[in-house]
Amino acid sequence: MSAMNSAEPPKEPMAKAPRGTSPVATAMAVLRCFSPERPVLGVVEIAEEIGLHKSSVSRMMSTLEAEDLVEQDPLSKKFRLGLGLLSVAGALLANLDVRRAALPVLTELTERTGETSSLVIWDDFAAVIVEQVPSANPIKHATELGTRYSRVEDASVRVRLTALPEDERERFFTATPSSRAAYRRLTANDADGIAVNDGDTTPDEVGIAAAVHDHRGRLIAAILLAVPRYRVDQERLSHLVGDCRAAADDLTRALGGPPAQRVKLVD
Incomplete structure (x- = not known):
């Protein structure tokens, strides 16, 4: 396990908000929120980053989870990318x-x-x-x-x-x-x-x-x-x-x- 760094890390640039109301654009905006530095995210975090209401993000996460593109931790209820992306x-x-x-x-x-x-x-x-x-x-x-x-x-x-x-x-x-x-x-x-x-x-x-x-x-x-x-x-x-x-x-x-x-x- 790597040592903790007391210095505050540089903030990640915000993901681009989806253009229009296309479900595909929304899904891509959601997936781009994840990064090696932030592999696990909650609905509220994603909603704030892409500028959508959390209810809309929650529905999208359910769809992405059904396709194995993201998966939810049963304890924290947060999400990470799923290996369904590999398929x-x-x-x-x-x-x-x-x-x-x-x-x-x-x-x-x-x-x-x-x-x-x-x-x-x-x-x-x-x-x-x-x-x-x-x-x-x-x-x-x-x-x-x-x-x-x-x-x-x-x-x-x-x-x-x-x-x-x-x-x-x-x-x-x-x-x-x-x-x-x-x-x-x-x-x-x-x-x-x-x-x-x-x-x-x-x-x-x-x-x-x-x-x-x-x-x-x-x-x-x-x-x-x-x-x-x-x-x-x-x-x-x-x-x-x-x-x-x-x-x-x-x-x-x-x-x-x-x-x-x-x-x-x-x-």
């Missing part, structure tokens, strides 16, 4: 180093297993697909870029939760108390940055997620295999887990991190 900004994804490094790894994993492989990164506790190589099989599991997973039954979500310090994990359970029992039950079979969703969210699908770390040993992503359940018995599941783990290790090495750091806690 309409494909060019932006090309600039993510982890995504570029992951594509050849995912391609090789899909060729080796014959199944759909994906890269997920996290938006707080949710896992978001930012790259995917679909299976060539006519029957397969594939999803759109920007798809979000947020339940403990999802393998990639458990990879994230398990690596968190206990106090951070408790924040998730405070917001979703009914998830605690499922998490305890499912993580009994998770180990070493690997989690398996054996039909827990979709009866006909098996999901396998493996943690990816950067050069500092921080958990930054996961590789996810999605397989039709009818193609998976215990022997093949064991092989798929090994393949997914090996791919995650390859990507971790490509990012400069040793695979042994897989179990380190995230910051």
